[in-house]
Amino acid sequence: MKIAEILAARRPSFSFEFFPPKSEAAMAALLETVATLRPLQPAFVSVTYGAGGGTRARTIEITKTMKRDLGIEAMAHLTCVGATRDELRATLTDIRGAGIENVLALRGDPPAGEAAFAAVTGGLAHGADLVRLVREDHSLCVGAACYPEKHVEAADPADDLRHLRHKVEAGAQFLITQLFFDNQRYFSFVERARRAGIDVPIIPGIMPITNAAQIERFTRMCGATIPPALVAELEARGEEPEAVIDLGVAYATLQCVDLLARGVPAIHFYTLNKSPATRAVVSALLAARPWEPARGRRYVENADSVAESALSLPTTL
DSSP, X not given: OOHHHHHHHOSSEEEEEEOOOSSHHHHHHHHHHHHHHGGGOOSEEEEOOOGGGTTHHHHHHHHHHHHHTTOOOEEEEEEOTTOBHHHHHHHHHHHHHTTOOEEEEEOOOOOTTOSSOOOOTTBOOSHHHHHHHHTTSTTSEEEEEEOTTOOTXXXXXXXXXXXXXXXXXXXXOEEEEEEOSOHXXXXXXXXXXXXTTOOSOEEEEEOOOOOHHHHHHHHHHHXXXXXXXXXXXXXXXXXXXXXXXXXXXXXXXXXXXXHHHTTOSEEEEEOTTOOHHHHHHHHHHHHHOTTSSOOSSOOOSSOSSTGGGSTTSOOOO
16 A cells, blocks of 8 residues: 555554664564564554665565565665666666555665765766656655755755755655654744645654664764753763663653644654564553644644644644
């Protein structure tokens, strides 16, 4: 089933992201992780694409396995890195042949050791170009990425929104955000996107913190920020790894409660191929159901017009 159809029919929905493992043992562990999360009835799962396309075959294999053997709708990531148009079309043929209906189209990060992204001869330079290439075949549903705190290479937020609008105009049917830890950044970003004419669903991406050093590295790479109060709490638990995990689960749960209470249509979890933290957060959400009943002002994700999507207006989900 296409993710655009899932988002229209299922509110709210939860999805999980995984990366291709590097060994057979890690592959077995990943499938066990997915099986552990399956009772939470994810709307879909996604599988990332290695730098330079190095995991292309494995990405497709894992995505196919999750859909065919585990019965979970799955999405394959695809990037422009190191591939020509013809090679990308061949990959899309493999994706369709595996029965996969959903693709997350990304420009991709520069390969290790390279300071800046450069398209190969005959390749694509921008995420919007890849979205357009995927949309040549209307049997595939295509999503794209967005950045509440702007992409690290964007000159400013307005420049970032221009690039995002190009992706939507090229055919992106939904967007998934980079991780963030301040919900107001997400809501402010969505409001600006709506004013810019971007009207597709914008799914918040959440990563429960399980390792303080790791999350500091991730945020430095992607340009996300950690609120000072959260930094202080992480530093206070610097010598207590289990306490960091407990804090991360609690903080992510509070983030998601607020997001859902304000009407977001879905939440995408960056799992890092581990189940305990994500399982704890989603289990708590399913028990508390913060999206029922409506609480105060609500945010409109799929409004009929930009005016209706102002945060101050009510919505019916």
